[in-house]
Amino acid sequence: MSLTDKEIQHLEEKANDIRLSIIEMLIEAGSGHTAGPLGMADIFTALYFQILNHDPKKPDWPERDRLVLSNGHICPVLYSTMAHSGYFPVEELKTLRKFGSRLQGHPHRDFLPYLENSSGPLGSGLSQATGMALADRIDRGDSNDRYIYCLMSDGELDAGNSWEGAMLAGKEKLRNLIAIVDRNNIQIDGFTEDIMPLENLRARWEAWNWHVLEIDGHNFNEIVDAVGEAKAVFEKPTVIIAHTIPGKGVKEFERDYRWHGKAPNKEEAKMALNELRTLGGKIKSELE
């Protein structure tokens, strides 16, 4: 089920808008994470504009797919994507991390009820998603075509809780569970393979009885195809190891772990916005 060129162009434009909003949010907030949200913008775009069975006008629609964000610190990309897909006004994005805002520094359902989970402390999301998938199977059996998506980081795979969830999901053969790991190779203190090596990552997941796919996390066709394949696997849960470029879209930020946990200053944000507005120099910015 390949996407047409027109569909791909549409998704690329959406992803670019989402990245612009991420930078705008972060500069307003003055703190927050930059690299992860930019790196995951294409996957969030594919999910919200192509893959998820959801309705932004009816966020509590019971039949919706569930999206669990485990690494809550990349919430700027979640908020930005939700706003651009119609859950709330794009203008509200500028309230990120401000007192009274629905857009808490790490996602909190008390403030923004459209979220499936409140998160922040790493390593728990996969287990929550596993619980959702288990509960759904109890109610609907294996022919259930509702899916639970868990978005998680590579760094949080240092946490034992992550693997406890992976073990249980593998044991229970939860075909309705699809995990997507943002394999961007960075965490706060440095590169993952220096901080706490994760390789051989594929073999680790396979050992817990997961179907493993590896994709370029910036290629919309690969993202959509991988989810399609995951749905066709009936005997186990699927993990999509999405190789992404942290900071993707802004050359200055790309692949630099120092951008993991900080927001750009005004100068850096201006540069980033200009690069995104011109699609990396391909078009002329309307602001110039």
Added chain:
Amino acid sequence: MNNLNPKIFDKDVEQVPIRKGFGEGLLIAGEKNENVVGLCADLTESTQMHLFKQKFPNRFVQVGVAEQNLATVASGMTAMGKIPFISSYAMFSPGRNWEQIRTTICYNNANVKIAGSHAGVSVGPDGGSHQALEDISITRVIPRMTVISPCDAIEARKATLAAAEMVGPVYIRLAREKTPIITTEETPFEIGLGQIFYDSDERGSTSKIEGSNPSKRAGIIATGALVYQAIIAAKELEKEGISVKVLNLATIKPLDEAAILLLAKETRAIVTVEEHQINGGMGSAVAESLAKHFPVPVEFIGAKDKFGQSGTPAELIEHYGMGIDSIKKAVKDVLARKK
């Protein structure tokens, strides 16, 4: 008091582990509501969840020795409308998985019921590593959490059923050892309500003391397995001319401030009794309330900033100063401080 076990003072009073009441209660809760599910971390029989597992194998999840997963998977299940009960030893849940309980259950406002068995030194020979003495402190401090510490198996069954019916996170504290049956089927139970389980004045045996000598009147507030010891202590103190009321504080959070305040006003001297660290436990909760509303002298029975060790339950209760004699001494001490 009329609703309590008439054989409570008999030598051969029936004794049942409190955790057994949880197992029975969970089975009934499962029969009443098909959304009730059970999750266990490799301690299914010890925590008495095996009864539920046998009856509802499709609603039981075995997570293995993984208490963090136990809490987080349960959180996820609530998002799909389930009412999960999770059980392990209190030392591991809510001990080992405290942050997951705080974030994925309470912060997420997930309708999970946490049963922590083998609380207190009365776990016995397993030793200090397995004797949870900190669980009340760490659960009652979390916003949204309800904390219940039943005094016997019958109350534990009622507490389990009540927990299933209320919406919100609940911690139910259970003990391993056989404990005398204090209550009956007819004893009322409601989350958040304390009840007077012993009243020297009402029994008439101390009517000569009551009224005439308020300096000989004290209140005991007890929770969990030590409620029995508190009642026995009260009865024995009667013979020494001391009038005691015993309040069974089965719910530690939300705190029944009205009952505590009434007892404090009547007696003006309080002793708290719990098989838990004094620091941060039920006694602390009582003292927080009294300090604000009606300061009176308080003595605390509990572990004094010490870990447990191996021994028989009776030896350990005695050694750590939580036995009947220690309670009696604390009552006399608090009376001496009374103004």
